[in-house]
Amino acid sequence: MPIITLDSVYRKSDQLVAAEFPGEVVVLSLIDSKYYAGGDSAAAVWALIDGSRSVDDVIAMLSHEFDAPSEQIHADVAAFVSDLVELRLLERV
Amino acid sequence: MYRYSANGFKIISNICLPQLPDDCVGGGGADIDILVKFGTWSRENFRPGEVPYVRVKDSNTLCFEHPLHGLMEITANSIEVSVEGSEHWEEARTYVLGTGLALAALLNGRVPYHMSSVALNGRALAFTGDSGAGKTTWAGLIMKHFGARLLTDDMAFVHKSADGLYAQITGGMKRLRLREDSVELLDAKKTNRDFQSRIESYDYEGASETVKVGALIKLVPGYRATELKRISKAETFEALRYNQFRRDYGDLIMGGTTMAAHALELTRVIDCFEFHYELGAARIQDNLDCLAKNLLQPWMISTSA
Numbered sequence: 001m002p003i004i005t006l007d008s009v010y011r012k013s014d015q016l017v018a019a020e021f022p023g024e025v026v027v028l029s030l031i032d033s034k035y036y037a038g039g040d041s042a043a044a045v046w047a048l049i050d051g052s053r054s055v056d057d058v059i060a061m062l063s064h065e066f067d068a069p070s071e072q073i074h075a076d077v078a079a080f081v082s083d084l085v086e087l088r089l090l091e092r093v
Numbered sequence: 094m095y096r097y098s099a100n101g102f103k104i105i106s107n108i109c110l111p112q113l114p115d116d117c118v119g120g121g122g123a124d125i126d127i128l129v130k131f132g133t134w135s136r137e138n139f140r141p142g143e144v145p146y147v148r149v150k151d152s153n154t155l156c157f158e159h160p161l162h163g164l165m166e167i168t169a170n171s172i173e174v175s176v177e178g179s180e181h182w183e184e185a186r187t188y189v190l191g192t193g194l195a196l197a198a199l200l201n202g203r204v205p206y207h208m209s210s211v212a213l214n215g216r217a218l219a220f221t222g223d224s225g226a227g228k229t230t231w232a233g234l235i236m237k238h239f240g241a242r243l244l245t246d247d248m249a250f251v252h253k254s255a256d257g258l259y260a261q262i263t264g265g266m267k268r269l270r271l272r273e274d275s276v277e278l279l280d281a282k283k284t285n286r287d288f289q290s291r292i293e294s295y296d297y298e299g300a301s302e303t304v305k306v307g308a309l310i311k312l313v314p315g316y317r318a319t320e321l322k323r324i325s326k327a328e329t330f331e332a333l334r335y336n337q338f339r340r341d342y343g344d345l346i347m348g349g350t351t352m353a354a355h356a357l358e359l360t361r362v363i364d365c366f367e368f369h370y371e372l373g374a375a376r377i378q379d380n381l382d383c384l385a386k387n388l389l390q391p392w393m394i395s396t397s398a
Contacts, residue, residue: 017354019361021326028357033349035334035357037327 002085004055004078009093011051016089020047027089036087045080051093055081098301100194100205100250101263102126108174110186112268114301125170127197129189132173134164145188147196147342155196155346157188165193169200190266195248195338199346204355205338208249208309209269210262211241212300214392216307217262219249221336226312227372230275233295237279238381239389242300243267248338251306251359260306260362267299278377308388309333309365316369319376319383329365330356 012018015030025043028035038046044065048058059077063070084090097104097113104113106129136158145159150166157165162184163176172193176185195205209228210219218235220228228247235241245265254261270292271279279295311324311332324332333356337343343352366388370380 017357019326019330019357021361024326026327026330026357026360028350028353030350030354033353035330035353037325037330 002082004082004085006056006059006074007054009052009054010049010081010085010090011093012049013089013091018046029087029089031088036089041076042080045077049081049090096125099190100198100245100248100265101303102194102198104129107131108186108189110190112186112190112266114264114267114299126201127194128171129193130171130173132164132166132175134166134175136164136177145192147192147339147345149345153200155200155342157192157196159184159188162188165189167193167196167200169197172197187270191248192339196342196346198250199339199343202347203250203252204343204347204352205248206251206333207247207336207338208251208262209246210244210249211235212244212264212302212304213239213241213307213389215304216392217244217304218307218389219251219262219309220312221309221332222312222314225272227275227314227370228312229269229271230278230372231310231312233269233271233275233279234377234381235384235389236297239385239393243269243297244300244304246270251363253358253362254305258362260359261303262306263303264299264301267297269295269297271295275372278372278374306363307392309363311365311367313367313369314372317371318369319371319379320369321366321383321387322369324365324367326360328367329363330360332365333359333363 016027018025018027020043023040023043025038025046026035044062045058048061059070059074062073095106095109097110099113103125104127105125108129143160147155147157150156153168155167162181163174166173172189174185174189176182198205208219208221209232210217211232220231222228232243236243244262246269249262251260251262272292276293334353337352
């Protein structure tokens with residue numbers, strides 16, 4: 001599993017098509033034609049990853065949005081980003 | 094020669110394809126998309142098989158063989174049909190308008206979906222689901238009880254509108270093919286009993302225009318309690334992807350990603366519902382009431398206003 005550090009910045013791969021909906025995201029990989037669907041929290045993280053925000057920025061924004069301590073969501077976000085990197089849906093900037 | 098218009102294709106043919114709405118009969122070959130004509134090959138040119146199959150002849154041509162009913166060679170703008178024995182012609186027509194037209198469409202870069210659909214007050218109601226789930230039956234029931242017109246049976250070309258804001262379906266065949274256990278639910282003018290003894294065909298007034306999709310309904314039979322529920326976008330995408338007509342052939346020709354991307358684009362603009370129901374004469378009214386109350390009433394009100 002890729003190790004995710006708080007100061008690292010990720011962008012979405014250009015080898016995908018994504019459709020964002022309220023509370024949902026569907027991502028189609030153009031590399032292997034597999035598709036992935038996420039619910040509320042996945043859609044929120046996906047929407048914030050833009051190639052300029054660090055993982056720490058994303059966590060801080062989610063913490064503010066959901067009114068939850070950043071320590072609480074740090075592990076979940078890091079694991080999720082790590083999964084996306086492994087699936088080649090995210091690339092490190 | 095016969096001229097037809099179906100699913101957005103202009104078709105000219107020396108084979109009568111009565112399931113299609115007639116635009117006119119006669120005329121020349123100009124301004125057509127698909128030419129359907131008699132072929133001349135024999136089965137020796139094909140690989141023997143026990144089930145219908147498709148193979149790629151070259152980058153522009155597909156071959157379809159049915160072990161009983163004949164052969165087709167398909168390009169983006171032609172379908173050439175060879176049939177062994179006149180008793181197979183009725184079935185061959187069905188394959189021309191089903192698999193043949195679908196493969197020609199794929200070679201044209203268009204994606205067919207496994208759906209039946211009707212037009213009701215300017216909106217299309219499309220039904221999808223597994224074979225035997227009731228797509229054709231429900232299209233017929235909505236026509237019978239709500240006065241809808243048939244758009245497509247079994248195969249539909251669904252695409253985004255020019256402005257990208259909604260999905261559209263263009264009318265295709267005007268014939269419903271019903272399984273025996275569904276026939277009693279519809280009071281229709283019978284056309285013929287099909288090659289498979291359990292299927293009968295019925296002609297209807299068909300719509301050939303392009304209609305905005307009001308809703309897509311994924312049929313899930315076998316539930317005693319009738320329920321219509323909106324499903325998530327991820328589930329909508331799954332339903333569309335799963336029901337892309339002959340997805341295996343399409344992936345062969347266009348690549349799975351192209352097909353999947355098409356479904357994802359439609360997902361953005363289609364409202365999809367899952368309909369749990371139990372089919373049978375005793376339950377029809379409950380089922381219709383559920384659809385009317387939860388989905389169709391506003392459609393009818395908006396038109397009469």
